[in-house]
Amino acid sequence: MASEGHPLESREWNLDPETEYRFELDPGTSLAVRLVRGYAEVFGSELAPNKHYLFGSECKAAIFTWQGCTIEMSHPSTEYVSEETPMAAYANLHIAFEQMRVRALRDLRGSPVPDYERDKPSDPPRVLILGPENSGKTTVCKILINYAVRAGQGWSPILINTDPAEGGWAAPGALSAAPVHSPLPTCSPGNPLGSAATSAPTALSSNALLPLAYWYGHAESKRNPLLMERIIRNIGENINDKYQVDLQGRTAGLIVDTPSSFASGPGSSDERQKLIKACVDAFKINVILVVGHEKLNVEMQRAYASLLTVVKIPKSGGVVELDHLYRERVHNYQLHIYMYGQIIPPPPGISSASLGGETLTDLVLAPSSTVINFGDLSIFRIGAETMAPSSALPIGAARAVSETQAVAIDPAQPGSGLLNAVLAILAPPVNTEESERYDEEILDLPISGFIVVTALDIKQRKMTILAPNQGSVVGRTAIIGSYEWQE
Numbered sequence: 001m002a003s004e005g006h007p008l009e010s011r012e013w014n015l016d017p018e019t020e021y022r023f024e025l026d027p028g029t030s031l032a033v034r035l036v037r038g039y040a041e042v043f044g045s046e047l048a049p050n051k052h053y054l055f056g057s058e059c060k061a062a063i064f065t066w067q068g069c070t071i072e073m074s075h076p077s078t079e080y081v082s083e084e085t086p087m088a089a090y091a092n093l094h095i096a097f098e099q100m101r102v103r104a105l106r107d108l109r110g111s112p113v114p115d116y117e118r119d120k121p122s123d124p125p126r127v128l129i130l131g132p133e134n135s136g137k138t139t140v141c142k143i144l145i146n147y148a149v150r151a152g153q154g155w156s157p158i159l160i161n162t163d164p165a166e167g168g169w170a171a172p173g174a175l176s177a178a179p180v181h182s183p184l185p186t187c188s189p190g191n192p193l194g195s196a197a198t199s200a201p202t203a204l205s206s207n208a209l210l211p212l213a214y215w216y217g218h219a220e221s222k223r224n225p226l227l228m229e230r231i232i233r234n235i236g237e238n239i240n241d242k243y244q245v246d247l248q249g250r251t252a253g254l255i256v257d258t259p260s261s262f263a264s265g266p267g268s269s270d271e272r273q274k275l276i277k278a279c280v281d282a283f284k285i286n287v288i289l290v291v292g293h294e295k296l297n298v299e300m301q302r303a304y305a306s307l308l309t310v311v312k313i314p315k316s317g318g319v320v321e322l323d324h325l326y327r328e329r330v331h332n333y334q335l336h337i338y339m340y341g342q343i344i345p346p347p348p349g350i351s352s353a354s355l356g357g358e359t360l361t362d363l364v365l366a367p368s369s370t371v372i373n374f375g376d377l378s379i380f381r382i383g384a385e386t387m388a389p390s391s392a393l394p395i396g397a398a399r400a401v402s403e404t405q406a407v408a409i410d411p412a413q414p415g416s417g418l419l420n421a422v423l424a425i426l427a428p429p430v431n432t433e434e435s436e437r438y439d440e441e442i443l444d445l446p447i448s449g450f451i452v453v454t455a456l457d458i459k460q461r462k463m464t465i466l467a468p469n470q471g472s473v474v475g476r477t478a479i480i481g482s483y484e485w486q487e
């Protein structure tokens with residue numbers, strides 16, 4: 001019988017310096033890891049000694065050690081130790097970015113500049129990470145952000161997620177940005193960038209992330225590139241406004257994660273280039289990192305080398321090829337976590353464990369199901385339901401509904417697509433004066449939360465909605481995308 005706090009059939013692994021233990025979990029299984037000796041980190045977030053860390057929801061991750069360590073754990077489905085990791089290259093990048101931050105802060109404070117640094121720019125790192133599918137872009141972002149936060153200088157760099165399929169801190173379909181103050185934990189792909197304070201109880205101790213999110217509504221950027229571009233611009237403008245008043249915050253820089261469609265895959269090359277350009281302009285990018293893709297690196301060198309630094313970085317051999325079905329399951333986990341909180345049952349024998357530093361009970365939410373009238377909520381779709389981008393139309397052809405037009409949805413119409421749909425509830429407009437309102441204002445409003453339509457009663461003109469809290473949505477505006485969710 002295993003004693004309290006020790007998982008049944010737990011084993012110890014001794015990791016040599018600069019090696020990593022990689023694992024993959026099957027559906028419905030969880031893993032508890034305890035650091036017995038030495039130092040270890042999960043994608044840049046350090047593990048505290050003698051504490052059980054839980055992983056679940058088909059998590060795939062690695063425990064890396066710089067100095068060597070002993071870890072104790074239960075059995076994952078797949079596990080191996082690798083001695084070949086790109087961590088040294090990532091750490092060198094971090095050091096270069098750290099020097100940029102220090103120069104930016106020195107410039108801001110007007111401190112003396114040593115002779116050997118006189119001709120170096122004093123811009124903080126504003127980094128765009130590009131790469132094909134499953135190249136480890138999000139993981140690189142996380143490692144670089146976590147190293148910056150751990151540097152002990154009080155940096156809070158902004159992490160921007162422009163991959164609508166990623167989910168980030170909101171539901172899948174959203175693009176978001178948040179300043180990060182403490183390391184982002186990894187425990188489940190349902191929470192790839194840690195928990196936002198908006199979807200979890202206020203008692204979160206490790207990470208009070210307050211993201212700014214906009215609703216794109218689809219998984220692929222090619223579905224509505226014009227809307228993507230507009231959202232990227234909106235996030236950029238918000239960040240610039242923040243930088244105007246937070247001069248010191250600006251010196252920590254920012255890191256932008258992108259979807260793989262920016263690098264390769266279907267969709268025209270022009271559209272990809274336009275979206276990359278939109279990011280470069282909106283976030284005033286000064287470094288582009290290309291993860292293990294020679295052709296894209298050359299493409300970026302040609303387009304941007306005269307304006308900014310383009311660096312090719314190695315891809316980790318540990319990055320797992322995620323298939324379409326896995327990604328769909330992750331979207332379900334994300335919406336489930338959004339509504340019910342993060343619940344990972346610990347493996348047998350473990351009674352006290354933490355999820356990325358949080359106590360398990362702190363992460364449980366109780367959603368509320370309410371019945372509202374059709375007229376209580378104004379629901380829109382951006383652009384027509386099925387729509388090729390404007391560039392794919394025959395020359396001279398005009399479409400009836402433009403890609404950025406908000407089309408009102410009547411829930412009483414058969415085929416409204418509302419049943420099981422995920423709706424983003426928009427924040428109320430800042431301009432309440434009628435004269436200051438404009439046509440496409442709805443596209444520029446951030447999200448305040450999400451609901452799911454679980455039942456429609458067309459006869460009574462009522463619908464049942466599931467929301468993470470009991471706040472009223474009466475009089476609010478909602479946008480539908482192409483995401484659906486059913487428990």
Ligand SMILES: Nc1ncnc2c1ncn2[C@@H]1O[C@H](COP(=O)(O)OP(=O)(O)OP(=O)(O)O)[C@@H](O)[C@H]1O
Nearest residue numbers: 022060061062133134135136137138139318319320
């Ligand atoms: N060194 C590693 N060891 C084990 N798993 C890893 C490692 N690096 C990344 N992974 C896992 O591989 C998967 C893919 O990584 P990641 O999400 O960073 O790639 P991506 O390029 O951002 O993906 P996408 O194709 O969605 O854009 C994730 O589940 C991640 O946790």
